[in-house]
Amino acid sequence: MPIQINRGVIGKEFPPYAVTVERGKIKEFARAIGDPNPFYLDDRVGAASEWGDIIAPPTFPITFRDESADTNALLRELGTDISRVLHGEQEFELHRPLRPGRTYLCRARVSDIYEKTGKSGPMAFVVRETTVTDSDNEIVAVMRGVTVVRL
Amino acid sequence: MKYAKVYADDVNVGDELPPLVKGPIQQIQLTRYAGASGDFNPIHQDDEFAKSAGMGGVFAHGMLSMGFVAQALTDWAGAGRVTKLGVRFAALVRLKDVVTCRGRVVGKSSKDDRHLVELDVWAENQRGERIVTGRATVALPARG
Numbered sequence: 001m002p003i004q005i006n007r008g009v010i011g012k013e014f015p016p017y018a019v020t021v022e023r024g025k026i027k028e029f030a031r032a033i034g035d036p037n038p039f040y041l042d043d044r045v046g047a048a049s050e051w052g053d054i055i056a057p058p059t060f061p062i063t064f065r066d067e068s069a070d071t072n073a074l075l076r077e078l079g080t081d082i083s084r085v086l087h088g089e090q091e092f093e094l095h096r097p098l099r100p101g102r103t104y105l106c107r108a109r110v111s112d113i114y115e116k117t118g119k120s121g122p123m124a125f126v127v128r129e130t131t132v133t134d135s136d137n138e139i140v141a142v143m144r145g146v147t148v149v150r151l
Numbered sequence: 152m153k154y155a156k157v158y159a160d161d162v163n164v165g166d167e168l169p170p171l172v173k174g175p176i177q178q179i180q181l182t183r184y185a186g187a188s189g190d191f192n193p194i195h196q197d198d199e200f201a202k203s204a205g206m207g208g209v210f211a212h213g214m215l216s217m218g219f220v221a222q223a224l225t226d227w228a229g230a231g232r233v234t235k236l237g238v239r240f241a242a243l244v245r246l247k248d249v250v251t252c253r254g255r256v257v258g259k260s261s262k263d264d265r266h267l268v269e270l271d272v273w274a275e276n277q278r279g280e281r282i283v284t285g286r287a288t289v290a291l292p293a294r295g
Contacts, residue, residue, distance in 0.1 A: 025187070032180070032187035033218035034173060037154070039230035051231065058221040058233040062214050065189050082192055083204035087213040091237030097230075144237075150205075 002151040005124040017066035023100035055097035089146035122151040159266030159291040168254035171223035213240035223252035228289040238285030
């Protein structure tokens with residue numbers, strides 16, 4: 001029996017949440033990817049750089065989660081669970097590099113849900129857009145993620 | 152030479168990124184990536200769970216492969232130069248797979264002091280199957 005996705009979730013806005021970028025998390029993330037770039041890992045190279053400190057790799061904003069939110073709540077609201085979902089697409093617009101010690105505000109919303117039938121059967125595509133701003137309310141990054149739900 | 156500085160003046164449409172080879176993928180890397188990213192979906196850690204979910208076993212986080220593609224870009228263009236990266240996850244990456252990231256310059260533009268280079272980017276496994284396809288934009292300095 002295919003499941004039904006709750007399209008009423010389109011437009012849903014999540015409560016804004018703040019994240020502070022930790023120096024150690026940048027390094028842990030770069031090392032997990034196996035990227036030895038000294039601009040991520042070496043404090044002295046960072047200090048001498050145009051940014052005055054180490055910076056985060058391009059995909060680092062994916063770590064910006066709302067720690068107080070129940071990560072399965074959206075899946076439940078959509079009418080599915082983690083065993084049915086796959087990461088379909090991801091995009092980052094990066095306006096300036098993220099630096100340690102800075103606090104950023106994230107605003108996420110479900111911007112679209114659409115359905116398609118692929119080789120492996122019917123699927124729903126849930127598009128989530130997250131805008132990341134700095135303390136001056138300037139946009140530093142925008143993320144768009146597409147979650148595929150196998151129906 | 153690694154981390155050589157690339158100038159917009161020296162980049163031409165059709166130029167290719169130096170390929171970046173990653174892997175073979177090991178479970179320990181998926182566990183480290185889970186910890187580093189906060190994505191603890193058991194489908195990347197627990198073979199039984201992944202099988203019961205109909206996925207035939209554990210596979211890598213798509214975001215790990217995207218991180219590899221980003222590394223290929225920043226190895227060439229420099230850290231902090233990527234202004235846009237968008238990918239589609241086209242196929243699953245399994246344990247022991249070797250992932251090769253590639254890219255090709257498809258466009259160049261300059262406005263005021265900003266020099267942007269657009270690339271097609273992709274990653275393929277050891278069988279030559281594309282596991283990630285996408286587009287990227289990098290902002291490069293100009294000579295002089």
